[in-house]
Amino acid sequence: MTTDTRTLDVVTVDPMDDRPVYKQIADWIREQIDRGDLRPGDRLPSETELLTAFAASRSTVRHALEQLTNEGHVQPLRGRGVFVRPQIQPRRLIIRDPSNFVMRQRDLLTRPMIEDAEAQGFAYTQRIRALEEVPAPRDVAADLQVEPGTPVFVRRRLVLYRGDDPGSVLSPAKLADSYLPIDIAVGRIRQPDTGRGGTFARIAESGHRLTHFVERVLFRMPHPDESRLLRLGAGIPVIDQTRVAYAGERPVEVFKAVLAGDRHELEYRIPAR
């Protein structure tokens, strides 16, 4: 049976239910998806069918559909209706923990991130969004151990990938901002191309031997500017990564990345000790 011919039975909204009506409708549709009664690619009943079945107003039905869209369960296709979102996953790029990058960069291999992406079948390119001095935002200042508002140098990049799966196109996948103290951000670090070995090699050449990194990762929904820059569909969360590079006690770089959640996997190797 296709959903196009389905007639909805009248579903009674329970006035004694604690849940608002729009939630009852959203929950009911979610259950249909959960049970497999509605399958990926199926069209949902129309707004009119739903408002008749639930004896609810159009705005209540729309509210329910918006909620399901935001959760990533359904997608509206203009003029055609609302569909259960197909579970097609773009292939994910695996981002490995930075220790091997550092090792390889010290050997002056030029572009470990790019090499790793290419080894996984991804074409990888980046665009510089900004190279500038800015007042340190609160969180960056804390990680750099300076007062908020202290001038710092930031390299903002947009990273784009194209997978080798059919139909894959070059598209924005990651926002990467690198914050450096002013005295560290000298020479080529301020240029679009940082040269062989990248920022870490330049930091090392300036006499700051990198000793360790502390990486914090959290998972959240994107902010609107991130959605726009990464062209994220509704219901796609992001990986929020902050990595502080230390030379002994001193933090010499704060790297902040926002990764499209449907296109990345993080991998860490942890030796037993």
Add this chain to the structure above:
Amino acid sequence: MTSGRIVDGTARIDPTSDRPVYKQIADLIRQEIDRGQLEADDKLPSETELMRQFGKTRTTIRRAIGELAAEGRVRTERGVGAFVKPSVLPEALVREPYDRLARHHYRDEGQSPLYVDAASRGLNPETVQQDHVELDEVRAPDDVAGRLGLEPGAVVFRRRRRMWAGGMPTQLTSTYLPLDVAVGALRAASTGPGGTHARIEDLGYELTSFTENLSVRMPRPYEVRELRLEPGVPVVDLYQTAYAGERPVECFVAVIAGDRYVFKYRIDAG
């Protein structure tokens, strides 16, 4: 603070913009949060107050708040109002694999990694609890079989649980063990002091390394229920594989509430 007046709301809505009015209202409230005018746990102005400030209908205001809730920026309590919500809760546990997997925790202190996580926030270990425990033998899902170095469809032992810490469900977990490893206490409802890793080493394996793979997605409906997730909170899919030399001896799979954990890795440059 419970006021948070959105200054001159009507003047800041652009009626000629292509952006729907409810999105413009959400933008303005979001700006207040980003600028620190509204802080975590602050109550937003009431619907009625926002209707007055923006000169818009209740439906429009509700859609704006709904948008912010879907982004995980606010949580709503029915009959009370909407509150600013950080993307990670202040009481979130810190999960620090380089520490939590260290041998001294499970061998000497009898602490499983989940206890170490709880201790990161000074939680009483007794608040680390499990329920919905299921022990069975199943065909390994393909991703698990691959990580355990087994043929697709190989039968493995599985321990499923829902884990709690500090009175909140934090993750839904499945521990997969090859059948020859899953013996004795590893098949018991409780694995005893130090947990699975201590029991695996009791068998004579020496754990040498772990790999962790993390990805993120929106939760499925049963995960929302089981983990009691608020709207706008994603979940983390975690695979943690334990190796004894070259041999994978355990694959731990967890679905973790995105707002209840921060992941922290300290990596030495070597």
